[in-house]
Amino acid sequence: MFDWLIVGAGFAGSVLAERLATVRGEKVLVIDRRPHIAGNAYDHLDEAGVxxxxxxxxxxxxxxxxxxxxxxxxxxxxxYEHRVLAEVKQPGTGNTMRVPIPINLDTINSLYGLSLTESEVEQWMAERAETVDAIRTSEDVVVSKVGRELYELFFRGYTRKQWALDPSELDKSVTARVPTRTNTDDRYFTDTFQAMPAEGYTKMFERMLAHPNITVRTGVDYAEIRDQVPHRRVIWSGPVDEYFGFRYGKLPYRSLRFEHKTLDQAEYQPVGTVNYPAEEVPYTRISEYKHLTGQQHPKTTITLEYPSGEGDPYYPIPRPENQALYKRYEALADAQTDVWFVGRLATYRYYNMDQIVGQALATFNRIDASLPPEAANDD
Ligand code: FAD
Ligand code: UDP
Incomplete structure (x- = not known):
């Protein structure tokens, strides 16, 4: 008898497994229908050893x-601090250029052949920014800061490809993930902590799950096992609509097709990711892992991302009607007494890894405060 059946071995499921096993001494079975742990963060050495x-x-x-x-x-x-270049057509000449994204002082100066200072570029942007009464959409966010030309160059095509929606149909939170800067800071993120797990994500997950109270079974779907393995409670980190048999209809998710290539050269591009915002290019970005991992290798591996409506659910789509449908599922989830819903798909939130870890730790605290432990605390 397991105290917990945890569905999904990504961040949500693995953090909860570790906490329940370590702090509460409970017996946990973690399953994942994929053949590996670590969820979407899974990394591994490919055939070439990259x-x-x-x-x-x-x-x-x-x-x-x-x-x-x-x-x-x-x-x-x-x-590791991530840096991204965007490949765009220079206004005026139509020449292809690679410039930093998020848009910053250097982006504007190189794109327009200017040598503006920080305060001058503020003025430059203000002159181009459009007045928007209430910022609601992903178009509003950008045009209200940098105007229509840069919006069309960097955001409109990328967003239409990624989401199959015009930015005007998408919640402001989506493009608001990418800020606009008037200084020369070209880092993609400005968080206090920016780093990669030294031996990779999968190794980190292996250590998280290496507890005598935790059993891991991969390649197993919840539907196959739910009636076979006795358990008291469930943590669900799969899609919330799937748990309820799509009772109210399918929640929309956006997917990606990944094209991985190993190249017989040490380096492919100068930074971790190059974005391709132009609508006519079928992929959104190309990433080269050696920049992220610091690995030295005579070959290199890159991934092209092709947005898709079909395939594994990766991105919840932030739109009011989707949120309304999610709320109906959330009400069902809240009414469950022995099932907890945690993670990007189970709570239908466009969350980064750290936010999922935070959500899982908070869920653990709620569980710990509300349930008597099944076994003595051995931490
Ligand atoms: P997941 O990692 O999706 O884990 C859920 C697991 O549940 C899956 O492995 C799935 O197979 C399993 N599962 C589902 N249903 C069942 C079932 N019925 N039976 C058995 N198993 C099931 N975040 C960042 O912070 N930084 C980034 O740079 C970043 N880049 C990203 C790039 C891409 C392309 C994508 C798609 C996401 C990115 N993220 C990034 C977000 C990050 O992937 C998520 O925040 C995080 O992985 C979510 O963890 P999770 O445990 O909620 O979900
Ligand atoms: N985006 C864009 N152009 C870019 C980068 C991002 O239009 O060059 C928009 C796009 O809608 C994207 C969103 O901003 O989906 C969030 O970008 P982010 O890089 O955070 O996407 P993720 O890494 O989550 O896929």
């Missing part, structure tokens, strides 16, 4: 000391 991420580039960044300290129990870190 450490790569099967589900696209995962860069760890957080402002939470608590989340960073927690994960630091299971890994050491390699400091």
């Amino acid at each position: 450490l790569m991420h099967r589900y696209g580039p995962h860069i760890f960044h957080t402002n939470s000391q608590q989340v960073f300290d927690y994960l630091s129990r299971f890994t050491s870190w390699r400091p």
Whole structure:
């Protein structure tokens, strides 16, 4: 008899497994229908021996000391600040250029052949920014800061490809993930902690799950096992609509097709990721893992991301009607007494890894406060 059946061995499921086993001494079975642990953060050595991420580039960044300290129990870190270039057509000449994204002072100066200072570029942007009464959509966020030309160049095509929606149909929170800067800071993230697990994510997950109270079974779907293995309670980190048999209809998710390539050259591009915002290019970005991992290798592995409506659910789509449908599922979830819903798909939130770890730790605290432990505390 397991105290917990945890569905999904990604961040949500693995953090909860570790906490329940370590702090409460409970017996946990973690399952995943994929043939591996670590969820979307899964990394491994490919055939050439290059450490790569099967589900696209995962860069760890957080402002939470608590989340960073927690994960630091299971890994050491390699400091890494992600830098991204966008390949765009220069206004006026139509020449292809690679410039930093998030848009910053250097982006504007190189794109327009200017040499503006920080305060001058503020003025430059203000002259182009459009007045928007209430910022609601992903279009509003950008045009209200940098105007229509840069919006069309960097955001409109990328967003239409990624989401199959115009930015005007998408909640502001999506493009608001990418800020606009008037200084020359070209880092993609500005969080206090930015680092990669020194030996990769999968190794970190292995340590998290290496507890005598935890059993891990991969390649197993919940539907196959739910009636076979006795358990008292469930943590669900799969899609919330799937748990309820799609009772109210399917929640929309966006997917990606990944094209992985190993090249017989040491380096492919100068930075971890190059974005391709132009609508006519079928992929959104190309990432090269060696920049992230610091691995030295005569070959290199890259991944192209092709957005898709079909395939594994990766991105909840932030739109009011989807949120309304999610709320109906959330009400069902709240009414369950022995099932907890945690993670990006189970709570239908466009969350980064650190936010999922924070959510899982908070869920653990709620469980710990509300349930008597099944076994003596042995931490
Ligand atoms: P998941 O990792 O999706 O884990 C859920 C697991 O549940 C899956 O492995 C699935 O197989 C399993 N499962 C589902 N249903 C069942 C079932 N019925 N039976 C058995 N198993 C089941 N975040 C960052 O912080 N930085 C980044 O750079 C970053 N890059 C990203 C790039 C891409 C392309 C994507 C898609 C996401 C990225 N993220 C990034 C977000 C990050 O992947 C998530 O925040 C995190 O992995 C979510 O963890 P989770 O445990 O909620 O879900
Ligand atoms: N985005 C864009 N152009 C870019 C980068 C991002 O239009 O060059 C928009 C796009 O809608 C994307 C969103 O901003 O989905 C969030 O970007 P982020 O890089 O955070 O996406 P993720 O890494 O989560 O896929």
